Amino acid sequence: MSLSISLAINGRQHDVALNDPRVTLLDLLRERLDLPGTKKGCDRGQCGACTVLVDGRRINSCLALAASMDGAEITTIEGLAEGDELHPVQAAFIEHDAFQCGYCTPGQIMSAVGLIKEGMAGDDPERVRELMSGNICRCGAYQGITEAVLEAGRKAAENAQPQTGNPDTGKDAA
Amino acid sequence: MSEQMSPERMSPETQTTFPRHVRHGSNSGQPVSRRDGRLKVTGAATYAADNHPEGLLHAVIATSTIARGRVRSLDVEAAKAHPGVVEVITPANRMPLHHDPNEKMPPFGFRVEVLQDDTVRYVNQPIAVVVAETLEAATEGVRLLAPRYEEEDARTGLDNGLRHEAQSVGVGAPGTVSFGDLDAGLKGAARVTEGDYSTPPQYHNAMEPHAVVAEWDGDTVTIDMPNQALRMSAASYAAYFGIPAENVLIRSPFLGGGFGSKAILNGPQILGILAARQLGRPVKLVLTRAQMYGPVGHRGRTWQKLRLGTGDDGKLTALHHHSIGATSSFDDFVEPAANASLMLYESPAIRVEHEGLRLDIGTPGPMRAPGEASGSASLEIAMDEAAEACGMDPLAFRLANYAETQPGTGKPFSSKALRECYEQGAAAFGWAGRPLEAGTMRDENGFLVGWGMGTAVFPCPQFPAEARATLRADGTALVETGGADMGQGAWTALAQLAAESLGLDLDKVEFHSGRSDLPDGGVAGGSGHTASAGQALSNAGGDVIARLTELATGDPDSPLFGAGNIGVVAAEGRLHRRDDETRSQSYADILARAGQKELVGTGKSGRDPASAEAFAMHSHGAVFAEVKIDPNLMQVRVSRLVGAFAAGRIINPKLVRSQYYGGMIWGISFALQEEAVADRRTGRIMNADLAEYHVPVNADVPRMEAILVPEEDPRVSPLGIKGVGEIGVTGTVGAIANAVWHATGIRVRNYPIRIEDLLRRR
Known part of the structure; x- marks a missing residue:
């Protein structure tokens, strides 16, 4: 069986001939497209480590079949920084020591980027804690995560225009 | 690895609670951000399962669904017939190992399950390995094995497990310790409080599942795996495969959490390495979340009794702490719970004692604060x-x-x-x-x-550890120790200590770690890694400075000529005369004048026995x-x-x-959330996943x-x-x-x- 899909990942167009309908978006990224920054923690949509943005929305990529991603625009952790310049959420995570082992971090950051973009976070720590609770951090870096998301959210609000982390619209064909 | 972070501002909080350490005016003692931060926030930090060598095969283990008995049959043919499946490894065709897995592996290795026979000793024990060209095919192959069992009654609790006196608990601590006359202390007490307590089985649940990517080249093997004890593990894997220890290279630059579960050898990771050898191709084997509830250790369940005698003055007259710790039917790790009563409170009589309880479970092991x-x-x-x-x-x-x-x-x-x-x-x-x-x-x-x-x-x-520091011609340094950063910040703290000992700014120090071919960094466990590897690094830096001092003070044209070893201080890449700090010479200059490209120092650490x-x-x-x-x-x-x-x-x-x-x-998690709940009839853990096994989320x-x-x-x-x-x-x-x-x-x-x-x- 072969299924052709075309999707944009971090602004780059990929035409993929899928030889297996069972491949998840997460495994497509990690095992077939050499983008292992997105992590697998549970493969059941329970931990959030695999969070990516699909058409700007946060999803658990372990629960999405690659075959359903035809035409999608996907942003992963590898696509946030502009060259050497970190996305404000990434910079805030370092500043606030919002991680220890770093394994859940890509998912935490993608969730944070998503919810800030959606204007969900506001300036309320309780709200941030709730909204970030789909991403488990076993090391327990939650205090730093909450501070980092609040700070990045404030910065995003100050710069009235949208974040310039990554162009979600891929134009350079593969 | 050479990303540098500038030291951040000291927060007022930090200034009031911790005095800055000033030796050599170094970075040590400062709240530097993680040096590996940029790698971790950009997805560039490479964890074991992120590796994908050419020709990679995917292995998935099949695990038992019963707690005790025998595997009667596996439909190997059905699995092998599935497109993409390359091999099914079972006890019938598993290549021999050079160490009996039913024997412990010194110093800390447990007995492991690596398809030595068809017995099942706990739920989630490996019973076969399916290897395929893709992860999807291997996963389906496992399903097609459809194991049938001869099942025996599972021993799941105090009523049916085998109780026994625990001679030793934890990793080699005595099972019973007694001071003073407990009976007299209780008898003489104004009041005695007494209670029965219990703690549940808990699973480490590091966010990163145990993984191994193994690639053999003849009799040497390169293993990417999260590992808290690189040298020790390399020697143990070598023993299992009958090769010299130096033929095993473990690379573990990042661990996605360890908490004790990645310090000790386990069956699945040995099977991943074995599959690569047996099939002559690189193999990746990653546990599913559910498979982490069995073969890779856990915090064993305990039943504890405490009796405290107190006098009218509120002082303890007696402290008695008894603990029963669950262990497996075939190996011993009894949670050394009662020993907690030996550390804190004064009492004329203290008695702590342990019993073990054999159940049909995977062997427990050390888990954060065991x-x-x-x-x-x-x-x-x-x-x-x-x-x-x-x-x-x-x-x-x-x-x-x-x-x-x-x-x-x-x-x-x-x-x-x-x-x-x-x-x-x-x-x-x-x-x-x-x-x-x-x-x-x-x-x-x-x-x-x-x-x-x-x-x-x-x-x-403080564990034995070794390190090496190399001062380069340009005045920068490379420091190396085979340690592990599982999130505690070793990459940063250890580099800070090395920089301090070398009298260099942190950004002049390149730090290499996380490989078994580096000087032995010891075990990242017991909260002792910084004390151990850090001391070794510091001593290596000190060794470099001593050698450098010898070069400079022996050079008639050096401004430091004649100053003895103790007459010199190292700071900011220069040696200064202690009595006249205006007289100094840069490291680069000292090396150049001595005609040396680099200067290597070594250091060791270990607790002073007298102390x-x-x-x-x-x-x-x-x-x-x-x-x-x-x-x-x-x-x-x-x-x-x-x-x-x-x-x-x-x-x-x-x-x-x-x-x-x-x-x-x-x-918080221990007090209010964590517990693996086993079905008392089958021994099967009913919440072996991150939705039902509760760990704190941000809102908790x-x-x-x-x-x-x-x-x-x-x-x-x-x-x-x-x-x-x-x-x-x-x-x-x-x-x-x-x-x-x-x-x-x-x-x-x-x-x-x-x-x-x-x-x-x-």
């Missing part, structure tokens, strides 16, 4: 109950029983700033004025409010918790948590604070405070470093349980504390 967490969780409730019986404030009661020397042995402590921890923690929390009586406080919403406290304690080991004999060595702390409980639902929320900890010299307060927070969150965690209480300790090691990774768990669990009592008047002695415990007895 023994100390489970034991102090009970001891701290017992102390609270005794304080209540004496009509004393819990903190005053602990102070009345403060151990000035090690309980039982009378050995002096190398240092113990616990009193300061109590004071500073209590002040920050606002403990003064807490009503003695339970159930009297309400918040503005009518929620029950309770305050509790607990003492935190953890030993501070170890003479002193008791621990980190200490005090944790204060507030809980709020909905009076109708009895749902418990931790609303405030303050910990004050004294752990010797602090290398990086920013990262240390994170370690304390992490430990305290594990305390309040704003916390961790106070770094200054403490100097030249006796633990020349650098005076203790350890911070595990202690945060210890005081927190009891503090929360005691706060629950204070809010409700209900003593729950079985962890985790559940809503129904409070509803039932309301």
